[in-house]
Amino acid sequence: MIKCENILKKYSDRTVLSIPQLEIKSGESVCLTGANGSGKSTLLKIIAGVIPFEGKLEAQGSILYMPQKSLCFDMSVLSNVTYSLSGKKKDKEEIAFEALKKVGLEALYKKNASGLSGGEAARLSLARLLVHECDILLLDEPTGAVDIEGTEIIENAVKSFVKENKCTLITATHSPLQAKRMSDRVIMLEKGEKVEDSSPEELLIAPKTDFGKKFVDMWRY
Numbered sequence: 001m002i003k004c005e006n007i008l009k010k011y012s013d014r015t016v017l018s019i020p021q022l023e024i025k026s027g028e029s030v031c032l033t034g035a036n037g038s039g040k041s042t043l044l045k046i047i048a049g050v051i052p053f054e055g056k057l058e059a060q061g062s063i064l065y066m067p068q069k070s071l072c073f074d075m076s077v078l079s080n081v082t083y084s085l086s087g088k089k090k091d092k093e094e095i096a097f098e099a100l101k102k103v104g105l106e107a108l109y110k111k112n113a114s115g116l117s118g119g120e121a122a123r124l125s126l127a128r129l130l131v132h133e134c135d136i137l138l139l140d141e142p143t144g145a146v147d148i149e150g151t152e153i154i155e156n157a158v159k160s161f162v163k164e165n166k167c168t169l170i171t172a173t174h175s176p177l178q179a180k181r182m183s184d185r186v187i188m189l190e191k192g193e194k195v196e197d198s199s200p201e202e203l204l205i206a207p208k209t210d211f212g213k214k215f216v217d218m219w220r221y
């Protein structure tokens with residue numbers, strides 16, 4: 001369960017996020033959408049606990065967070081994944097290699113991660129999470145830089161992970177189709193405020209905003 005009450009985030013005097021009330025139940029798969037600068041990453045960072053904010057947040061359980069900008073360590077792709085594991089080297093490498101396979105990056109396991117493309121780095125960033133367990137998985141535009149085939153691979157890997165872990169999922173995305181594939185609830189932000197919050201079915205019937213209308217048009221046609 002994630003519960004936000006009177007969450008406020010300001011940079012200097014500018015309010016970039018204002019969420020009076022938001023509750024996400026355990027096991028829900030939610031997509032977070034909205035225009036550039038609407039506050040998606042800010043909300044995910046607040047839930048992940050990586051930035052300070054005003055207000056009250058309850059987030060029960062362990063959290064894994066994939067930031068929008070992928071950070072890769074200056075070491076091999078495989079070591080980037082084994083880095084956070086404990087145990088025998090061989091076991092860690094086997095687990096890491098399996099995770100790389102899940103995101104379609106196994107062929108590059110020996111390559112230095114600092115030379116990865118944007119889409120490859122995103123896949124690696126996700127593989128690093130998939131070797132762990134969690135109650136809440138936060139993904140900030142996981143396929144923003146990934147090609148069509150990679151997007152399908154990543155969505156399937158995330159879906160299997162969520163099913164296995166029975167975890168709550170929040171995915172920030174600009175893609176209405178990804179939202180439909182990945183979530184059973186759509187939360188839309190506009191200038192830091194929540195303007196839509198409903199199931200895809202409800203949103204399809206009655207979008208409240210112009211952005212909401214454009215969003216569901218992608219599902220109709």
Ligand SMILES: Nc1ncnc2c1ncn2[C@@H]1O[C@H](COP(=O)(O)OP(=O)(O)OP(=O)(O)O)[C@@H](O)[C@H]1O
Pocket residue numbers: 011016034035036037038039040041042043068
């Ligand atoms: N460190 C910061 N300092 C000042 N302003 C910031 C900072 N981080 C974010 N902002 C501002 O907060 C607002 C919300 O940013 P955020 O990154 O949450 O948007 P977003 O919805 O994730 O956008 P995008 O779709 O481009 O990823 C933006 O106007 C951004 O400029």
Ligand SMILES: [Mg+2]
Pocket residue numbers: 040041042068140172
């Ligand atoms: Mg963002």
